[in-house]
Amino acid sequence: MSIPAGGRRAADRRAAELREPLRVTDGVWAVPVPLHGSPLRSVTVFLVETSDGLVLIDAGYDHPSCWEPFTRAVAEIGHELAAVRLVLLTHNHPDHIGFADRIRALSGARVVMGRDDDFAHQRDVRGGGFLVQLRATLDRTGAPPDVIEEMYTGALGIARHTEDLRLDLAPERDSEHVVGDVTIRGLHTPGHTHGHAVYVDDARGVVFTGDTMMAEGPTQLAVPSLPGDDPAGDLLASLDRIRDLGAGIACPAHQTPYRDVRRRAEELAAFHRAELDAVARLLRTRESAWEIAPCLTWSKPWDELGTGGKRFALVHTLSLILGVTR
Numbered sequence: 001m002s003i004p005a006g007g008r009r010a011a012d013r014r015a016a017e018l019r020e021p022l023r024v025t026d027g028v029w030a031v032p033v034p035l036h037g038s039p040l041r042s043v044t045v046f047l048v049e050t051s052d053g054l055v056l057i058d059a060g061y062d063h064p065s066c067w068e069p070f071t072r073a074v075a076e077i078g079h080e081l082a083a084v085r086l087v088l089l090t091h092n093h094p095d096h097i098g099f100a101d102r103i104r105a106l107s108g109a110r111v112v113m114g115r116d117d118d119f120a121h122q123r124d125v126r127g128g129g130f131l132v133q134l135r136a137t138l139d140r141t142g143a144p145p146d147v148i149e150e151m152y153t154g155a156l157g158i159a160r161h162t163e164d165l166r167l168d169l170a171p172e173r174d175s176e177h178v179v180g181d182v183t184i185r186g187l188h189t190p191g192h193t194h195g196h197a198v199y200v201d202d203a204r205g206v207v208f209t210g211d212t213m214m215a216e217g218p219t220q221l222a223v224p225s226l227p228g229d230d231p232a233g234d235l236l237a238s239l240d241r242i243r244d245l246g247a248g249i250a251c252p253a254h255q256t257p258y259r260d261v262r263r264r265a266e267e268l269a270a271f272h273r274a275e276l277d278a279v280a281r282l283l284r285t286r287e288s289a290w291e292i293a294p295c296l297t298w299s300k301p302w303d304e305l306g307t308g309g310k311r312f313a314l315v316h317t318l319s320l321i322l323g324v325t326r
């Protein structure tokens, strides 16, 4: 299976979820993991072959309905999870960290994730994990209390983390990892979360972009739970860093791997700049995220979005407002 480059038909293919393992390039495999009960449908994890075992980028969702197809797919491509030496997590969302502990127990692999996404650090600095941060954020959106309550309750199912994942390494910013004959750099690229990292295999020209730069569609902005958080500004700077890597292939955690990495980084940055401009105009007559979100463009008209869709939109809008007003 080839990786789409450009054009309209290619755009449809890029937005499609992977259905079976894909050899992205020599020594790099994409392995889709189904996500039951999530609108995202699947998350893609990546295996990088080295002369001393495997590197796993991201670790799926912790549910038997994900673990079984994952282990089957890894066996199908001729690998064993016992050979994993290193687990590099792009960020702390439940669809990305699920099997990390399990794989460490199985193989002795080291588990790495950016410091700002580490649960232990979040407890100290942000008062708690994702749900605590989500609550604090929703309280800043100007939405009526009953709407906030409904949104928060709705998030409890899918967003619940066990919150006991222990990291072997939590780099504050960039990092470098050598396994056998392969070197992978971690680049701190906040925006989707505060501690998000993309991982770069310079020798193969591949960047693993997590949830920061999918093949199509916007990047969901982080929950801005602390004063001074600016996910939109962070994301624009992160996209500039990815644009300048010179990577030939991007491997996102949802949808399909793609080439033209530079063009995609520029396109996405232009999209989010246009969103910031729109919010700046709306702020002349409106104040809160609750007032502004219905005036922006989403995947569906505002009234047709469900509670979950509106929650994503509201958090994203609050991040845009902070990007304009800081």
Ligand SMILES: [Zn+2]
Pocket (backbone or CB within 6 Å): 091, 093, 192, 211
């Ligand atoms: Zn995510």
Ligand SMILES: [Zn+2]
Pocket (backbone or CB within 6 Å): 043, 093, 095, 096, 211, 253, 254
């Ligand atoms: Zn994700």
